[in-house]
Amino acid sequence: MQIVELIHKKRDGEALSSEEIGWLVEQYTNDAIPDYQVAAWLMAVFWRGMDARETSDLTLAMAHSGEQLRVREMVVPVVDKHSTGGVGDKVTLAVAPLVAACGVAVGKMSGRGLGHTGGTVDKLESFQGLRTSLASEEFLHILQQHGIVIAGQSSQLAPADGKMYALRDVTGTVDSIPLIAASIMSKKLAIGGSHLLLDVKVGSGAFMKTVEQARELAVAMVEIGRVGGMHTVAAITAMDQPLGRAVGNVLEVVEAIAILRGEGPGDVSELCYHEAAELLVMTGKARDQAEAEDLVAAAVRGGAAVAKFAEVIAAQGGDPRQVERPELLPAAPLRRMLTAPRSGYIAAMHAERIGLASMRLGAGRFKKDDAIDHRTGFILQARVGDYCHQGDPLVEIHARNEDEAAAIQQELLRCYTWSDEAVQPGPLIYEVIHP
Numbered sequence: 001m002q003i004v005e006l007i008h009k010k011r012d013g014e015a016l017s018s019e020e021i022g023w024l025v026e027q028y029t030n031d032a033i034p035d036y037q038v039a040a041w042l043m044a045v046f047w048r049g050m051d052a053r054e055t056s057d058l059t060l061a062m063a064h065s066g067e068q069l070r071v072r073e074m075v076v077p078v079v080d081k082h083s084t085g086g087v088g089d090k091v092t093l094a095v096a097p098l099v100a101a102c103g104v105a106v107g108k109m110s111g112r113g114l115g116h117t118g119g120t121v122d123k124l125e126s127f128q129g130l131r132t133s134l135a136s137e138e139f140l141h142i143l144q145q146h147g148i149v150i151a152g153q154s155s156q157l158a159p160a161d162g163k164m165y166a167l168r169d170v171t172g173t174v175d176s177i178p179l180i181a182a183s184i185m186s187k188k189l190a191i192g193g194s195h196l197l198l199d200v201k202v203g204s205g206a207f208m209k210t211v212e213q214a215r216e217l218a219v220a221m222v223e224i225g226r227v228g229g230m231h232t233v234a235a236i237t238a239m240d241q242p243l244g245r246a247v248g249n250v251l252e253v254v255e256a257i258a259i260l261r262g263e264g265p266g267d268v269s270e271l272c273y274h275e276a277a278e279l280l281v282m283t284g285k286a287r288d289q290a291e292a293e294d295l296v297a298a299a300v301r302g303g304a305a306v307a308k309f310a311e312v313i314a315a316q317g318g319d320p321r322q323v324e325r326p327e328l329l330p331a332a333p334l335r336r337m338l339t340a341p342r343s344g345y346i347a348a349m350h351a352e353r354i355g356l357a358s359m360r361l362g363a364g365r366f367k368k369d370d371a372i373d374h375r376t377g378f379i380l381q382a383r384v385g386d387y388c389h390q391g392d393p394l395v396e397i398h399a400r401n402e403d404e405a406a407a408i409q410q411e412l413l414r415c416y417t418w419s420d421e422a423v424q425p426g427p428l429i430y431e432v433i434h435p
């Protein structure tokens with residue numbers, strides 16, 4: 001086979017065979033094809049797309065390109081959960097211990113912040129001493145002992161995706177639905193959980209800007225799950241304003257702990273309880289959503305959910321007292337309250353720009369190797385649809401110093417759209433796609 005023939009074929013809109021896709025992935029993983037030819041092929045895929053069979057073939061080939069953990073051979077059921085990323089998205093931090101507290105194991109590898117979106121690994125590292133870089137043996141050991149583990153993505157897993165993702169990042173080929181679906185699902189299949197819940201975010205703070213795009217991605221991933229033997233369900237959920245009130249690493253951890261205690265903000269708590277319940281139904285732990293929501297509510301009320309979170313933090317080397325007493329987590333030295341510049345209803349909040357503003361305070365990275373400040377970020381005081389009087393609290397800014405807090409204020413105000421008429425916020429969950 002010749003790579004140049006495969007580039008021609010895809011450039012001309014033809015489908016590649018399973019053998020051709022398998023060969024390309026294997027040769028690229030072994031450095032037998034140069035980046036520039038794979039970049040040309042990726043650009044052809046970007047324009048011509050891939051059908052469902054090609055997308056599954058690419059996913060399986062990438063999943064098999066490195067180590068495979070096969071976690072479901074040790075613990076069954078064992079669930080995984082993935083969000084396509086958003087602003088203030090602390091759902092994984094709450095859903096994983098909620099599900100584990102209800103008796104279903106969770107084995108999860110997460111990423112760091114990407115662009116304006118936060119990452120679970122960065123958030124978890126708010127805990128002093130906590131390790132997210134776990135060798136496979138330790139990952140499996142913690143999973144078996146505690147029924148929950150949340151680690152950083154191992155580079156041994158799906159290395160073909162690691163190489164291809166880095167190449168896509170610098171060749172304008174990231175936002176292709178089949179390539180995104182294959183990239184995400186290859187890592188999930190390499191971990192080998194039995195059930196996967198995907199949270200596909202849509203809106204101004206998400207990579208998918210329309211429900212149609214989000215649906216296409218969700219359907220592609222559910223289909224790959226079916227072919228790969230992993231029971232996969234995808235929820236399409238709103239990211240047109242930040243989720244909950246906290247944006248920033250420690251601040252989001254504190255909010256996740258509040259959700260586990262039943263004291264979190266309404267929207268994000270509702271989403272976490274819903275997703276946890278969905279996983280309990282998927283795994284047969286509950287007969288239906290109502291029974292599952294009762295189990296989740298009992299785990300919150302009885303303290304089992306927050307205790308499970310403290311247990312996994314301790315198992316990964318963190319200090320569980322910081323879960324019991326979140327005021328022990330590090331805090332930014334300065335808090336400033338930004339107030340509403342006018343009276344009116346909040347018609348929209350630009351989630352992506354709020355995410356970028358939090359990065360400027362130090363909560364995210366502009367370059368791959370930037371250090372982040374876990375303490376900084378925002379507590380949003382009002383949400384879309386709320387009425388504010390001029391001068392009411394709008395955003396509590398948690399900053400390193402006075403200059404940084406002052407510099408961000410105008411930018412934050414530009415994230416808000418106001419209305420004199422009452423505004424109805426959109427739905428939190430658009431649809432759920434089952435196999």
Ligand code: URA
Nearest residue numbers: 165179180181183184
């Ligand atoms: N996250 C991934 O893991 N892969 C993509 O292609 C996009 C987001």
